[in-house]
Amino acid sequence: MNKELTIIGGGLAGCEAAWQAAQQGIMVSLYEMRPLKSTGAHISAGLAELVCSNSLGSERVDRASGLLLQELISLNSVLVKCALETKIPAGRALAVDRQKFSDRVTEIIENHPHIKVFRQEITSIPNQPCIIASGPLTSSALSAAIAQFTEKSNLFFYDAVAPIVQKETINFKIAFLSSRYQKESDDYINCPLTKEEYEQFVRELLSAERIPLREFESQINQGVTTGKDRFFEGCLPIEVLAKRGQDTLAFGPLRPTGLHDPHSGKRPYAVVQLRQDNIAASLYNMVGFQTNLTYPEQKRVFRLIPGLENADFARYGQMHRNTFLFAPEILKPTLQAVNRADLFFAGQLIGIEGYLGNIASGLLAGINAARYLNGEETITLPQGCMLGSLIYYITHAKPEDFQPMKANYGLLIDKEESQKVPKQLRNQKFYENSMEVIREVSKQLGDNH
Ligand SMILES: Cc1cc2nc3c(=O)[nH]c(=O)nc-3n(C[C@H](O)[C@H](O)[C@H](O)COP(=O)(O)OP(=O)(O)OC[C@H]3O[C@@H](n4cnc5c(N)ncnc54)[C@H](O)[C@@H]3O)c2cc1C
Incomplete structure (x- = not known):
């Protein structure tokens, strides 16, 4: 199979996905429309620009973002590595110098031997293996193409x-x-x-x-x-x-x-x-x-x-406008489109909220796109970890109730199990269980991940 992958969007999800796929030997073409075309909220030409808060959330593992952070570290997320390198003091939160963070990501992506970055707006869905990670401010031409692809499943709200x-x-x-x-x-x-x-x-x-x-x-x-x-x-x-x-x-x-x-x-x-x-x-x-x-x-x-x-x-x-899909109807938990196995979606566009969640969805889409192109089975993350439960939520929520979702401990709660553990120890228990699940996933992904 041709091992070339197109990724649309050089934001948090697109950059993580590009690096993950490239590390598996896939030749990635990453398309970012800035600086030729602006989103209205981004202000630089840098990849992975953080548009609002510079905090990636709490580092405490009894908080959902802290657990997701640990999962991403275990799964070898390149953007989390960049965040830790450019961290600034913020109590127990992981906050970064946004300029240095973006510079570091841009440097790593642009210098990766398997990634080519193109500064170009993509206006239609490519007819080849592709990840769409164009974010909440997807350009209107691409939004229209996605709306056509997904039929009724595209809507707007605000951030x-x-x-x-x-x-x-x-x-x-x-x-x-x-x-x-x-x-x-x-x-x-x-x-x-x-x-x-x-x-x-x-x-x-x-x-x-x-x-x-x-x-x-x-x-x-x-x-x-x-x-x-x-x-x-x-x-x-x-x-x-x-x-x-x-x-x-x-x-x-x-x-x-x-x-x-x-x-x-x-x-x-x-x-x-x-x-x-x-x-x-x-x-x-x-x-x-x-x-x-x-x-x-x-x-x-x-x-x-x-x-x-x-x-x-x-x-x-x-x-600003925020665009997202009805993931429950459009996506499989592997982040592949239900009706097109070589088309993946990631990031805020699939209804995930929060910087870390968006990085995480890019990681999963990148890994699965590479597995698909390498002729391997794509993976579905178990619900026992934070990332798995988040992806499960957005791909299984009732369409009529669907709202974008952030990582939270509520997604992990197994009522029967949680009743056996005193309330104050629950998050610690969830953390331990999740990390066990992630260790198994890492084993499944193999050494060169
Ligand atoms: C105004 C605003 C404030 C926000 N504040 C926060 C916050 O404080 N905390 C938080 O966690 N999240 C916040 N978010 C959500 C935030 O956008 C996401 O958490 C995160 O940036 C999403 O990552 P992403 O990769 O999906 O999208 P992005 O990081 O936006 O990346 C998408 C990229 O795709 C590019 N692109 C779009 N269309 C095309 C096209 N047709 N062709 C080529 N390139 C294209 C864009 O230029 C952009 O660089 C905010 C969003 C907005 C809009």
């Missing part, structure tokens, strides 16, 4: 980006450095609010002007029910969250738990946290502040936060 603040413009007479429950740690900048300040902030946030959604963004494809204000729960704009109740933010992204204000000696009523965004520690992103306010309103309302009264914003928050 949002949080603003980034220049550290030198933050007032440290009010703001303080600390991680939750770790006073001695200086990984986060915290802006404390009293009850009155919090209430005023929420009032102004709710009445602030928003950018109207554009026609194409509220488009509903093929009768799939969605609506103008449909957002993914995990990435709700702060103003939409605030609308749910006066104290929703104070119990959510602005919760003060584990934080003590050294200036007042008190626990604040609410706290806005900012997380380091670059190695130089000159930029900080506002945690949970994805927003669709107009830029002048962001400046006005976010400057009401104590400590940010003179803040300069290196980037304002934004909202």
Whole structure:
């Protein structure tokens, strides 16, 4: 069989897939449309650009992202290696310097002897072995081709980006450095609010002007029910969250738990946290502040936060289209299209949320595309590991309930088994079981993986 593979999209999933397949001797042509054509959210020409948060999630293994991280390390993920090389301090989260991360991935991919990178937009589905990993902002021509291929299974909704603040413009007479429950740690900048300040902030946030959604963004494809204000729960704009109740933010992204204000000696009523965004520690992103306010309103309302009264914003928050397939109808758990064995999909486009989940789906698609081309059986991951359970979910969910999904321990829960283990030990048990499953998968993949 011809051992050539086309991959569309040089993002997280496409780069991981390209490297995995290339390591198995496959000749990969990787097509990335940037910088010739922009997605509207990416700002560089680099491969694997992180468009919003620079955090890949918690490293703690009792958190789903920490478990997925360990699974990816065991499965030899090249992007996770790059993330660990470009890591910056962020408490127990794996945060990276986004520029250095992208540079490192670009260098490895462009210099791989089996990968050729083309800067070109692909507008139709190739009639040869292919992985489509063109992401949530797939270009409209390719989206139309995918919509035609999948018939009714393509729809749009929204994702949002949080603003980034220049550290030198933050007032440290009010703001303080600390991680939750770790006073001695200086990984986060915290802006404390009293009850009155919090209430005023929420009032102004709710009445602030928003950018109207554009026609194409509220488009509903093929009768799939969605609506103008449909957002993914995990990435709700702060103003939409605030609308749910006066104290929703104070119990959510602005919760003060584990934080003590050294200036007042008190626990604040609410706290806005900012997380380091670059190695130089000159930029900080506002945690949970994805927003669709107009830029002048962001400046006005976010400057009401104590400590940010003179803040300069290196980037304002934004909202974007997010495209995904109805994976339960379109994909097998091997990530092959149900009706075309040489066509694979990966990344956010298949309804996986989260940087690590998208890297992981690229890894599986790359391995399976290589196995397919090498005449080997493609693998289905057991549900006993985090990645296997995530892929199982998106390929087996009821189409009418289908929503993009992030790695979470809920996916792994086996009710009968979990009842035998005390609650506080469950995640540890899941972790041990998952890693056992992944060791078996690694054995199955063989030495040269
Ligand atoms: C505004 C926004 C904010 C987000 N914030 C977060 C966040 O904070 N945390 C998080 O975990 N996830 C976030 N996401 C989701 C994030 O996009 C994914 O987690 C991750 O980047 C998806 O990886 P991917 O490889 O599927 O897509 P991408 O990383 O987007 O890669 C797809 C690539 O395909 C290219 N491409 C598109 N169409 C074509 C074409 N026709 N031909 C050739 N190339 C093409 C694009 O230029 C892009 O480089 C956000 C998404 C958006 C849009």
